[in-house]
Amino acid sequence: MKFPRSMRTYCPRCKTHTEHSVSIYKAGKRRAAKLGERRQAVRKKGYGGQKFPLQHNQAKVTKKQSLKLECKECGYILQRKGIRLKKAEVV
């Protein structure tokens, strides 16, 4: 699905409709020093291994993709609710 590079929508900080720049949300880089990663490393240490079941047989062929909208007036960033798409692109 194609999305416009900018769209006019409601900004909760400006409390009115303003122009927003559109991009597709991407997960941040995993950092080894962060608490969740350290905790998981402790869990996996020693005998026992994986502490929660990993999903192997995926039923779904798509991933939820959400849009990141940045207000051009105040810089406030909001996200649109994720929808299942095979391909999302900003044109």
Ligand SMILES: [Zn+2]
């Ligand atoms: Zn704004």
